[in-house]
Amino acid sequence: MLSLPRPVHDQMVAYCLVGLPDEACGLLGGNPGTGEAVTCYPTRNLAASAKLYTVDPKEHLRADRDAEAGGNSIIGVFHSHTHTEAYPSPTDVDQAPDPGWHYVLVSLRDTQPVVRSYRIVDGLITEEPVRLLHR
């Protein structure tokens, strides 16, 4: 399960909306043990594309250092799908870098953004619940 404090969730969704018409991407810092995200790290999409994303490696390094300095880790990545549902594409699965991560999809296909989260282990996709923390 992925736990998202409301401000983290909202920052992530807002960043995805601002990124239109391109896909937006970013990283989530938090506690790998509990699956609770504490920080949203919006990152530049180097691919600058409506269909692809590449997290800027320098911003990834900065986010990783910031998370580790706070006693956390990068626990996942989010990106938007601008015209498709919130489900990992074959490309997302092929390139999933860490089986311990949460893979969050924000679909902007419909009027209301849809946020879903997955684990991707050895090419197998498993959806997991997303719990919003209101605090």
Add this chain to the structure above:
Amino acid sequence: MPVKVNLPTVLRSQAGGAKTVSVDGATVGEVLRALQSEYPGLSGQVVDDDGTMHKFVNVYLNDDDVRYLSALDTPVGDADELSILPAVAGGAVGDRVPHFR
């Protein structure tokens, strides 16, 4: 001389769970090859068998992506720190994504 290498979470289990290891080498390539011989589980994960950098990892010397320096030939000193992170990419279509450069 020993150089500090920060490992990403996905590779730590291959290095006994360590976040950071210390490895000898005078260039990025020497350090990474020494890392892989010390921890055979990492073989092919950072430097490919043909001696080039794995395309789905990014290696940084301090704050800089080594691909913008001299890649594996970049000299390193004992005050330097290497960090390895996975390349993070994907997309909505089924196309294979070329590496970002």
